[in-house]
Amino acid sequence: MRKRTVRSMKTGFTTGTCAAAAARAALHTLVTGTSPPEVELGLPDGSRFRFVPEECEFSGSTARCCVRKDAGDDPDVTDGMLVCCRVQLDTSLQDGEVLFFRGEGVGLVTLPGLGIEVGGPAINPVPRAMVRQAVAEVMKDHGVKGGVNVTVSIPGGEEIARKTLNERVGVTGGLSIIGTSGRVIPYSEEAYLESVARMLRVARHACCGELVLTAGVRSEQLLRPLFPSLPDTAFLHYGNRIGSVLKLLRDEELVRRVTVGVMLAKATKLAAGEPDLSSRTVELDREFISSLVRDAGYGEDIISRAGRLQLVRSLVDIIPFSANEPFYRLLAERCWGVCSSFLPPVELRFVLLSMENGFIDHDGVVCRDIAL
Helix, strand or coil, X not given: CCECCCCCCCCEECHHHHHXXXXXXXXXXXXXXXXXXXXXXECCCCCEEEECCEXXXXXXXXXXEEXXXXXXXXXXXXXXXXXXXXXXXXXXXXXXXXXXXXXXXXXXXXXXXXXXXXXXXXXXXXXXXXXXXXXXXXXXXXXXXXXXXXXEECCCHXXXXXXXXXXXXXXXXXXXXXXXXXXXCCCCHHHHHHHHHHHHHHHHHCCCCEEEXXXXXXXXXXXXXXXXXXXXXXXXXXXXXXXXHHHHCCCXXXXXXXXXXXXXXXXXXXXXXXXXXXXXXXXXXXXXXXXXXXXXXXXXXXXXXXXXXXXXXXXXXXXXXXXCCHHHHHHHHHHHHHHHHHCCCCEEEXXXXXXXXXXXXXXXXXXXXXXX
């Protein structure tokens, strides 16, 4: 497969970084009586950045400030939203101790596996550490004793959370305050795999011995009727990073059966051994597709037409999508072989998907009655 050249993209900051900067600004406002024009924050890698707080409020024993999320060029659903912290000094706490509370738009943890106490606010460990560091620096600078109560909120977060898979991993009623590096790297594989790993940990705690992997919601909906007894936590999304997600399953001893569903166009990339199925990085390879048509035993006219494709989904106009067609059986078999190379010895089923025509699995079984 031919690789595309990807332009350099602007990085951003996580909700965890924004929360820590907001907490620092709010505590500064509380202990000095004036809101800072900007605050400096340390990231986990030791670098430091300045942030401009917004909507700072001071009301006696509490103060609140917000920092607006900038995700850079990443398609983050929280981009542009305010992440806010309300702080209150608490002399009953040990010096530097921070208690976290859930405000508007921040989710509630309802399932084990996320590394956060069930019943607590969905604020991940690294953001908590960043908030503690920010709070400790302000208290040291101003000689403040005791601890701090920090209530994190994201106005509008509950509505935005409905567009995410938070409820599937046991986060209800709002968004998670997340981040491991403090930065948002556009289309970061590391960040995406961390979200998949969280889902996998929740599935492990739910004792899911069978998993279904699809690119996203649409392909999941196509396959769901085949697995009526599986819980939501058994369905994972690989996005475009199918190889990396499959590798995450290598050490999952409880997983006995895995079904992988891939749409037709991306399957032609997977069959060629490409573990990243993104159209941003991998171009349509007509030569590979026509060679696969030839290997399946078709004549020169079909091979030539396949080699002139503009869109892979147009293949169904040349070769009808059917388990009786050798091309689709061969394509599914090749994809099954690539997937199996990433996995430990588990029962693996590969399913070739077409939104209009149903699916074909690697054993050549077709089912058209579930097409959407």
